[in-house]
Amino acid sequence: MNMWTNDWPRLELISAEGVEAIDATALRILEEVGQRIIHEPTLEMLRGAGLKIQGDTVHFDRGFVREALRQAPASFELQARNPEMSFVIGGNHMVNSPTGGAPFVSDLDGGRRPGNVEDYIKLVKAAHMSPQIHCIDSGIVETMDLPQPTRHLDMDYLAMRYSDKPLMTGGASYETSRNGVKMAAILFGGAEAIEQTPGLIGIVNPVSPLVWEENMLGSMHALASANQPVIFTPFLMAGTSAPVTMAGGVAQWCAENLACIAMIQTVRPGCPVVFGGYLTATDMALGQPTQGSPEWAMGILAGAQMARHYGLPFRGAGGWSSAKTVDAQSGYETVMGIWPALLSGTNFMLHAAGALESTMIISAEKMVMDFEILRMFEWMLDPGLPVNDDTLAFDAIAKTGPGGLFLASPHTAANFRSALYRSELASLEDVNLWTEQGSKDTLVRANERYKAILEAYEDPGLDDAIDAELQEFMAKRKSEIGTST
Amino acid sequence: MNMWTNDWPRLELISAEGVEAIDATALRILEEVGQRIIHEPTLEMLRGAGLKIQGDTVHFDRGFVREALRQAPASFELQARNPEMSFVIGGNHMVNSPTGGAPFVSDLDGGRRPGNVEDYIKLVKAAHMSPQIHCIDSGIVETMDLPQPTRHLDMDYLAMRYSDKPLMTGGASYETSRNGVKMAAILFGGAEAIEQTPGLIGIVNPVSPLVWEENMLGSMHALASANQPVIFTPFLMAGTSAPVTMAGGVAQWCAENLACIAMIQTVRPGCPVVFGGYLTATDMALGQPTQGSPEWAMGILAGAQMARHYGLPFRGAGGWSSAKTVDAQSGYETVMGIWPALLSGTNFMLHAAGALESTMIISAEKMVMDFEILRMFEWMLDPGLPVNDDTLAFDAIAKTGPGGLFLASPHTAANFRSALYRSELASLEDVNLWTEQGSKDTLVRANERYKAILEAYEDPGLDDAIDAELQEFMAKRKSEIGTST
Numbered sequence: 001m002n003m004w005t006n007d008w009p010r011l012e013l014i015s016a017e018g019v020e021a022i023d024a025t026a027l028r029i030l031e032e033v034g035q036r037i038i039h040e041p042t043l044e045m046l047r048g049a050g051l052k053i054q055g056d057t058v059h060f061d062r063g064f065v066r067e068a069l070r071q072a073p074a075s076f077e078l079q080a081r082n083p084e085m086s087f088v089i090g091g092n093h094m095v096n097s098p099t100g101g102a103p104f105v106s107d108l109d110g111g112r113r114p115g116n117v118e119d120y121i122k123l124v125k126a127a128h129m130s131p132q133i134h135c136i137d138s139g140i141v142e143t144m145d146l147p148q149p150t151r152h153l154d155m156d157y158l159a160m161r162y163s164d165k166p167l168m169t170g171g172a173s174y175e176t177s178r179n180g181v182k183m184a185a186i187l188f189g190g191a192e193a194i195e196q197t198p199g200l201i202g203i204v205n206p207v208s209p210l211v212w213e214e215n216m217l218g219s220m221h222a223l224a225s226a227n228q229p230v231i232f233t234p235f236l237m238a239g240t241s242a243p244v245t246m247a248g249g250v251a252q253w254c255a256e257n258l259a260c261i262a263m264i265q266t267v268r269p270g271c272p273v274v275f276g277g278y279l280t281a282t283d284m285a286l287g288q289p290t291q292g293s294p295e296w297a298m299g300i301l302a303g304a305q306m307a308r309h310y311g312l313p314f315r316g317a318g319g320w321s322s323a324k325t326v327d328a329q330s331g332y333e334t335v336m337g338i339w340p341a342l343l344s345g346t347n348f349m350l351h352a353a354g355a356l357e358s359t360m361i362i363s364a365e366k367m368v369m370d371f372e373i374l375r376m377f378e379w380m381l382d383p384g385l386p387v388n389d390d391t392l393a394f395d396a397i398a399k400t401g402p403g404g405l406f407l408a409s410p411h412t413a414a415n416f417r418s419a420l421y422r423s424e425l426a427s428l429e430d431v432n433l434w435t436e437q438g439s440k441d442t443l444v445r446a447n448e449r450y451k452a453i454l455e456a457y458e459d460p461g462l463d464d465a466i467d468a469e470l471q472e473f474m475a476k477r478k479s480e481i482g483t484s485t
Numbered sequence: 486m487n488m489w490t491n492d493w494p495r496l497e498l499i500s501a502e503g504v505e506a507i508d509a510t511a512l513r514i515l516e517e518v519g520q521r522i523i524h525e526p527t528l529e530m531l532r533g534a535g536l537k538i539q540g541d542t543v544h545f546d547r548g549f550v551r552e553a554l555r556q557a558p559a560s561f562e563l564q565a566r567n568p569e570m571s572f573v574i575g576g577n578h579m580v581n582s583p584t585g586g587a588p589f590v591s592d593l594d595g596g597r598r599p600g601n602v603e604d605y606i607k608l609v610k611a612a613h614m615s616p617q618i619h620c621i622d623s624g625i626v627e628t629m630d631l632p633q634p635t636r637h638l639d640m641d642y643l644a645m646r647y648s649d650k651p652l653m654t655g656g657a658s659y660e661t662s663r664n665g666v667k668m669a670a671i672l673f674g675g676a677e678a679i680e681q682t683p684g685l686i687g688i689v690n691p692v693s694p695l696v697w698e699e700n701m702l703g704s705m706h707a708l709a710s711a712n713q714p715v716i717f718t719p720f721l722m723a724g725t726s727a728p729v730t731m732a733g734g735v736a737q738w739c740a741e742n743l744a745c746i747a748m749i750q751t752v753r754p755g756c757p758v759v760f761g762g763y764l765t766a767t768d769m770a771l772g773q774p775t776q777g778s779p780e781w782a783m784g785i786l787a788g789a790q791m792a793r794h795y796g797l798p799f800r801g802a803g804g805w806s807s808a809k810t811v812d813a814q815s816g817y818e819t820v821m822g823i824w825p826a827l828l829s830g831t832n833f834m835l836h837a838a839g840a841l842e843s844t845m846i847i848s849a850e851k852m853v854m855d856f857e858i859l860r861m862f863e864w865m866l867d868p869g870l871p872v873n874d875d876t877l878a879f880d881a882i883a884k885t886g887p888g889g890l891f892l893a894s895p896h897t898a899a900n901f902r903s904a905l906y907r908s909e910l911a912s913l914e915d916v917n918l919w920t921e922q923g924s925k926d927t928l929v930r931a932n933e934r935y936k937a938i939l940e941a942y943e944d945p946g947l948d949d950a951i952d953a954e955l956q957e958f959m960a961k962r963k964s965e966i967g968t969s970t
Contacts, residue, residue, distance in 0.1 A: 011493065034887065036888060209886070211887050243891055244896065246904070248881065284905065323911075331814060332854065339820070366813075384783065385735075385783045392507070393729075394736070396733065431809050446813075
């Protein structure tokens with residue numbers, strides 16, 4: 001199993017009464033306001049379940065929602081084709097996935113450009129090589145150089161081909177998610193193998209506030225009917241897609257998540273789900289969301305606290321940034337968001353590496369910087385700050401004595417390799433040496449490190465027969481979709 | 486009163502048993518290893534107090550230390566000449582002070598250069614204007630263009646002249662700290678006024694491990710005999726000035742702090758003290774300390790936890806960075822350190838703004854970026870995420886309904902100004918607008934903001950009679966020291 005264990009106490013900014021009040025408001029939204037379900041098969045299913053429906057507005061009553069919550073597991077495993085890379089989502093575990101969904105990519109050498117297959121493969125390779133990245137997002141960048149209707153097949157395939165870590169599919173419609181499920185079935189030896197232990201995880205988003213449209217619900221059906229886990233991701237911007245006051249946003253967030261959980265448990269009782277989403281502020285002058293902002297940080301803490309209330313795993317966002325380049329803003333916004341991820345007990349951190357421009361681009365250098373930041377948090381979780389006779393080092397202190405230098409102590413020689421964190425990116429040298437070596441800022445250093453990571457890439461390989469089967473499936477689907485390349 | 490209130494739960498990485506083990510080790514260090522006291526008057530005082538002394542190594546027994554701990558107050562007030570700016574150090578309060586002690590200054594316009602009076606005044610003005618900076622450090626930058634033996638007088642004076650916030654003196658010897666105390670007495674209307682409510686705070690550092698030299702102990706006597714609070718600041722680098730394993734560093738840190746507290750309470754029972762210092766890693770290849778690293782963050786958490794154990798206020802470090810410029814590293818390292826400051830319940834955050842190159846320089850742009858980062862944390866403390874009927878906004882959600890836009894809601898219009906944080910620095914615009922406006926990164930944006938802050942500076946003035954008295958005192962001392970300028 002490959003995941004973090006986060007035994008830190010949770011930082012909860014909302015009181016127990018506050019949680020109850022938010023939950024009560026969420027239930028009122030579910031029952032009294034309702035949610036638009038723009039998908040006839042889902043409406044039919046919910047009608048069959050006895051819900052009150054007016055037009056396409058469905059009122060989810062609390063009994064129905066509570067029953068769904070009872071059916072959803074508190075944690076579940078996601079399998080990797082390399083069993084050592086499998087992980088658990090939930091409990092005190094945490095896993096990280098790179099940013100997903102960006103249409104653009106950038107690096108220092110080639111600048112900002114549309115996503116493409118060449119960069120896609122490099123990015124997957126780099127994510128594969130980072131021990132702090134546990135999951136591969138098949139939407140790590142859009143391959144804009146491939147035909148739109150079928151590129152999801154190539155993207156899922158390339159993620160499967162170049163990494164043996166668990167997979168998040170970028171699928172966002174019935175067709176695309178169903179294809180992802182079928183390819184995962186091929187990868188893991190059949191539909192039953194992934195029904196028992198899920199082989200990919202997908203995302204379903206409402207259009208906030210309170211609307212679920214056809215493609216997303218189709219994707220939900222494709223995933224849930226195969227028992228593949230689904231993360232819900234409302235994007236709540238206080239003042240535009242959510243109330244301007246955060247507490248109302250949290251309530252709406254809960255209402256949206258609970259509705260989708262109820263739908264999924266109706267499709268497939270027991271299907272694993274992840275309470276997810278973002279809640280942040282809108283910059284009212286620009287109409288843009290803020291990231292690494294106070295609302296962003298508090299949104300992560302609040303969402304995770306509510307997920308805990310409902311007994312569900314939580315998916316938060318990691319190092320998003322509004323910055324346009326790997327500048328100081330990109331650094332401070334990222335860490336503004338990653339501390340709360342740890343403090344909240346986030347179980348699945350999406351967008352944990354690479355995001356700039358509010359995920360409009362994935363930056364190779366930003367990704368490498370984020371790897372380093374994640375490594376630092378990993379170190380704080382393990383080894384942390386162990387206290388025992390050896391680490392208390394009384395004898396070393398006594399022998400070194402007042403005015404002595406611990407550099408010369410046998411205790412230092414015996415322990416420094418394991419006791420001290422060593423950055424792979426930061427400039428720690430003094431300014432003279434730094435200047436001598438070319439005054440390299442983080443962007444330049446990260447660019448060098450990105451190339452070194454790609455140099456060091458170790459191909460996990462892919463079984464020939466499985467590869468052939470995947471290729472065959474893709475060829476067939478492409479020909480059916482009618483844009484064979 | 487001008488300070489933050491931090492009611493967040495404390496993040497404690499060390500178990501209760503771990504705290505006891507560290508305390509027990511600290512007491513063994515105090516008693517068995519002892520500490521070198523290179524200052525005859527202090528040795529004489531400690532001899533008089535009945536301590537065991539061999540050469541200049543003093544063994545502090547636990548009874549003596551515990552009695553000192555009983556005498557030291559858990560919190561105290563530091564007064565400002567503007568009473569609204571006074572604050573309390575201790576309890577659940579937090580105050581921020583800019584970085585101090587840097588010999589160099591830099592900004593985008595003038596580059597890196599030795600500290601000087603002109604920049605000194607600008608930096609004090611900017612710190613004065615930031616609502617997130619509560620204390621002015623008279624060592625905000627060294628005025629290298631003034632004669633060394635007397636520049637401490639000018640620096641204390643300029644800090645008093647251009648800000649009416651409480652003052653930290655840069656004094657680091659008996660002579661310099663005594664002058665600071667005398668000037669504070671003039672500022673506040675006499676020695677008695679500052680004996681009752683302290684009028685400046687100073688710092689005393691050991692040479693770790695376990696050595697206290699003459700100048701620092703002289704400074705300690707000058708401050709403590711006038712009942713002015715003292716912060717202790719060991720700089721513990723795991724592997725050089727402290728054991729390579731952190732727990733031993735924490736124990737040594739406690740031993741050094743407890744020794745100095747015992748000395749201070751012997752000079753002046755009840756004198757306010759602050760448990761302080763840094764504990765971080767040494768980069769073993771470069772011999773440099775790491776900042777914004779895992780050890781840095783855990784050091785803050787551990788130090789504050791021990792200070793709480795001893796019932797003392799805690800002084801931690803804020804946004805130190807090893808970066809050489811306002812690049813991404815400077816951003817991520819800063820926030821890596823400021824989250825733990827809040828999570829640890831740090832009471833006095835020194836180096837909260839401006840530090841680069843491990844505080845070898847104060848950067849104007851870094852300072853402005855840090856102001857912004859501090860503003861974000863302030864927002865999370867207050868207003869935070871209040872939950873009540875108005876913020877839950879059920880009516881707004883019901884009226885906006887599925888698919889609606891909250892931008893049009895009267896609830897948004899009524900609340901957006903107070904509900905949403907607004908950055909004064911970050912780039913939130915989309916990439917096209919950003920490019921149109923000159924592709925300004927954080928360094929450029931912060932430079933513009935620094936100039937705007939200085940433009941907006943409001944002089945708090947200084948009473949003419951007090952000003953004249955301060956000038957007279959300085960002239961007299963300069964002539965006595967023999968380097969009148």
